[in-house]
Amino acid sequence: MASGPPSSSEARYNGTVISHFGNEILIQSVQGERLRAIPRQQLPALATGDRIHYETGEAGHAVIDEVAPRHGILTRHSKQQDKLVAVNIDKVLIICAAKPACKTGLIDRYLVACEQAGLDAMIVFNKIDLLDARKLETTRTELAVYERIGYRVFYVSAKQGEGIDALTQSLVSATSVLVGHSAVGKSSLIKSLIPTSAPRIGEVSKSTNKGQHTTTHTELYQTGNEGLIIDSPGIREFGIKPMDAPQLAQGFREFVPYIEQCKFRNCTHTNEPGCAIIQAVRDERIYKGRYDSYKAILNSFAEAS
Secondary structure: OOOOOOOHHHHOOOEEEEEEEOOEEEEEEOOOOEEEEEEOOOOOOOOOOOEEEEEEOHHHOEEEEEEOOOOOOEEEEEOOEEEEEEOOOOEEEEEEEOOOOOOHHHHHHHHHHHHHHOOEEEEEEEOHHHOOHHHHHHHHHHHHHHHHOOOEEEEOOOOOOOOHHHHHHOOOOOEEEEEEEOOOOHHHHHHHHOOOOOOOOOOEOOOOOOEOOOOOOOEEEEOOOOOEEEEOOOEOOOOOOOOOHHHHHHOOOOOHHHHOOOOOOOOOOOOOOOOHHHHHHHOOOOOHHHHHHHHHHHHHHHHHO
16 A cells, blocks of 8 residues: 555545345445445446545435556456456455365466466465475475465464464565455455454355355455455356467566577477476476476466367
8 A cells, every 4th residue: 555645636535345145236435434335437447455435425325437557457357358357456365275175276377377467376375274294394395386386375273273473474564465265265354354343154065075155255354453355255267268378477486597498489399399397397496396387387278268
């Protein structure tokens, strides 16, 4: 969040979109008042986190007539179009857990989206209270690859409060969005980070061992440390807008130092001779699991076309 007094143009924006579901928009004024709002027809689709200018209309509704320029935009690709997850964000917290099982393929998709959008991504492994010492150590080993390439990884228990203080400190004066599978504990984490909040908390289905959706729309909460946290609905898969191999490779930060060393400029890093990334995988300078994830995402683009 920006420090110092706002500019005259910034001062014009007197509210923030708190949640948006269906045709209903909830905003919060700079004074802290929450209002139902209606956007003017000429405005683009609004998203949680949007800073807006509004005027009070009839029946107590606010009328939104202007949206501030955005930064920190996270989108997901679905049915041939990009859908806004949240805007004006600084950090993306990718939440995974012991149950439902943590899928590194989903983590990698989120990380590609964050790299492409220039967003600071962190991985938060929740529900460590469900793991014994051996399983927790196995999990730490599996996720250590992300720490080695520069991502912060937090191990927490929203239920017992373990690791919450360290996570809270990392979110000071920032706008953060929580993303991940259903029932990994995003709403529980928000309750731990902001005890005064009241998000709905769900459980893992005993019959399918998969998460049940409890957060049905994206919603913004204020923390006590000059920060904002956005809770987003849980998903099964995270779609990325199709891109070519060179663009996708840029989303894997450990690939970047090797890209210019490839023999061919249009290298797809899949089977070409003289590919520096393939050689780095063979030399164990790039983790094979991440390389396999790269190829899986690239193949998914081909299948979708």
